[in-house]
Amino acid sequence: MSKVYKTAARPALDNVSVEMDKGEFVFLIGPSGSGKSTFLRLLLREEVPSKGRVYVSNFDVAKMSRRRVPRLRQSIGCVFQDFRLLSNKTVAENVAFALEVIGKPRNTIVKVVPEVLQLVGLDGKADRMPHELSGGEQQRVAIARAFVNRPLVLLADEPTGNLDPDTSQDIMLLLERINRTGTTVLMATHDHSIVDSMRRRVVELDHGRIIRDDARGVYGVGR
Amino acid sequence: MRTSFVFSEVVTGLRRNVTMTIAMILTTAISLFLLGLGLLVVRMVDKMQDNYQGKLEVSVLLTNDVSANDKDCTQQPCAGLRSQLETTSGVKTVVYENREKGFERFKRIFEAQPELVKLARPEAIPATFRVSLEEPERADVIVQAFNGKAGVKAVNDQGEFLARLFDVLNGARDGALGLAAFQALAALLLISNTIQVSAFTRRTEVGIMRLVGATRWYTQLPFLIEAVVAGIIGAIAGVLCLVGFKAVALDRVFGDLFNSGILPQVGMLDILVISPILLGVAIVISALTGYVTLRLYVRL
Numbered sequence: 001m002s003k004v005y006k007t008a009a010r011p012a013l014d015n016v017s018v019e020m021d022k023g024e025f026v027f028l029i030g031p032s033g034s035g036k037s038t039f040l041r042l043l044l045r046e047e048v049p050s051k052g053r054v055y056v057s058n059f060d061v062a063k064m065s066r067r068r069v070p071r072l073r074q075s076i077g078c079v080f081q082d083f084r085l086l087s088n089k090t091v092a093e094n095v096a097f098a099l100e101v102i103g104k105p106r107n108t109i110v111k112v113v114p115e116v117l118q119l120v121g122l123d124g125k126a127d128r129m130p131h132e133l134s135g136g137e138q139q140r141v142a143i144a145r146a147f148v149n150r151p152l153v154l155l156a157d158e159p160t161g162n163l164d165p166d167t168s169q170d171i172m173l174l175l176e177r178i179n180r181t182g183t184t185v186l187m188a189t190h191d192h193s194i195v196d197s198m199r200r201r202v203v204e205l206d207h208g209r210i211i212r213d214d215a216r217g218v219y220g221v222g223r
Numbered sequence: 224m225r226t227s228f229v230f231s232e233v234v235t236g237l238r239r240n241v242t243m244t245i246a247m248i249l250t251t252a253i254s255l256f257l258l259g260l261g262l263l264v265v266r267m268v269d270k271m272q273d274n275y276q277g278k279l280e281v282s283v284l285l286t287n288d289v290s291a292n293d294k295d296c297t298q299q300p301c302a303g304l305r306s307q308l309e310t311t312s313g314v315k316t317v318v319y320e321n322r323e324k325g326f327e328r329f330k331r332i333f334e335a336q337p338e339l340v341k342l343a344r345p346e347a348i349p350a351t352f353r354v355s356l357e358e359p360e361r362a363d364v365i366v367q368a369f370n371g372k373a374g375v376k377a378v379n380d381q382g383e384f385l386a387r388l389f390d391v392l393n394g395a396r397d398g399a400l401g402l403a404a405f406q407a408l409a410a411l412l413l414i415s416n417t418i419q420v421s422a423f424t425r426r427t428e429v430g431i432m433r434l435v436g437a438t439r440w441y442t443q444l445p446f447l448i449e450a451v452v453a454g455i456i457g458a459i460a461g462v463l464c465l466v467g468f469k470a471v472a473l474d475r476v477f478g479d480l481f482n483s484g485i486l487p488q489v490g491m492l493d494i495l496v497i498s499p500i501l502l503g504v505a506i507v508i509s510a511l512t513g514y515v516t517l518r519l520y521v522r523l
Contacts (some may be wrong), residue, residue: 044434066439069436070436070437070438070439071436072436073433073434073435073436074435074436075436076436078434078435084427084430084431086427086428086431097428097431098431098435100228101228101431101432101435101437101441101442102435102436102437102438102441103438103441145431145435149435
């Protein structure tokens with residue numbers, strides 16, 4: 001598929017065709033402006049492709065009605081570089097918020113929030129406020145929130161961009177653990193060392209085109 | 224839909240924008256108060272029409288010498304006028320009221336103002352034919368036929384007085400409704416603005432809600448309810464203003480007219496009857512404004 005923004009001279013994504021299987025761990029790399037963010041936004045139906053189709057699981061993302069978009073988004077978890085936590089809510093409330101707003105019953109929320117906090121290694125910090133946590137811990141909260149509804153896909157946009165290398169490693173271990181539960185993880189990143197050390201599938205974008213798709217790649221060719 | 228969640232969002236929203244919320248409530252209250260006044264006048268005019276319809280009379284006032292000398296209307300020109308009136312088509316009844324009876328009636332009407340009764344002399348009250356008609360609207364036939372006849376001082380059509388009174392009342396009603404419309408416009412813009420500010424201050428929450436797949440209703444409902452709650456509080460304040468206005472202004476200024484039955488009483492019951500209308504208007508307008516604002520200006 002392709003995506004052309006109205007004001008742009010060249011397409012943000014130009015005839016991109018790629019398939020990712022259920023349970024895969026994929027890095028999406030490329031310089032700024034190469035189309036990584038547009039790619040993620042298309043999956044979330046934040047944007048609609050100018051040409052072509054987008055499928056996520058059984059959802060025909062480009063063609064689905066607006067009414068069904070929430071259902072799509074409920075099966076995709078999102079993590080960002082800037083965490084996007086609600087500063088006036090505790091750790092547990094932040095995670096619970098994601099379930100409350102999609103109408104999950106109270107007793108489910110009470111049960112699953114502690115479980116997911118334990119999974120991300122934050123048990124005992126449920127009542128802390130976000131500003132009391134380190135950056136790595138805040139990102140764990142964000143991951144817990146993205147994962148608490150057990151999505152099919154986890155999209156991570158530069159999740160280690162604000163973290164030091166050691167903390168980044170911990171976050172990657174966590175994403176790997178989540179991947180092992182069967183969740184597909186797609187991570188957009190600039191972080192060479194992480195991509196190189198993980199040896200997972202790498203899809204590289206440049207000027208809106210896919211210039212590389214290696215099954216067990218590294219960040220730079222010939223490095 | 225988790226109601227507790229939605230309502231806690233609404234309360235935080237209203238608290239966060241407290242100054243805007245108060246402005247919104249006050250404008251809504253004033254607008255609805257004016258609308259309420261207009262509706263009260265409408266009810267008053269309706270009641271008056273009911274009260275007076277059928278009771279409207281044409282009064283043929285007789286000259287001073289007839290009033291003074293012909294107590295039972297047995298002499299000319301009085302007797303002649305009476306038979307002419309009785310034979311005019313469309314006339315239902317003709318009642319002769321001499322000076323003494325007229326004075327009695329005057330005293331009865333102004334019972335509440337003894338000083339006025341004390342000042343009045345029977346000589347100032349003319350003897351009168353009270354003529355009731357099949358169709359009160361056709362009073363001008365009598366007015367034209369009897370004005371200027373010998374023994375006739377004047378012919379008064381009560382309907383004309385009433386029409387003038389209705390004109391004044393209807394003018395007041397139009398004024399109140401016109402002001403209400405302006406004020407409603409201000410309320411509308413404030414509601415719209417408050418929702419935009421509210422949505423902006425909560426953009427992080429709303430962004431997360433969108434992202435985790437909350438439905439449109441779930442994201443919008445807190446904002447809508449916020450507007451509607453402010454509208455309802457405004458309506459209640461507006462109704463309280465009406466009650467206060469009745470007690471402080473209406474009852475003091477028009478109390479005598481109410482008591483003597485010249486103007487129909489504006490009671491608590493009337494306010495009670497129109498308050499659901501005000502409440503309904505508040506809810507519909509705030510909900511509609513909220514909905515349109517969210518659709519047009521706020522990406523949720």
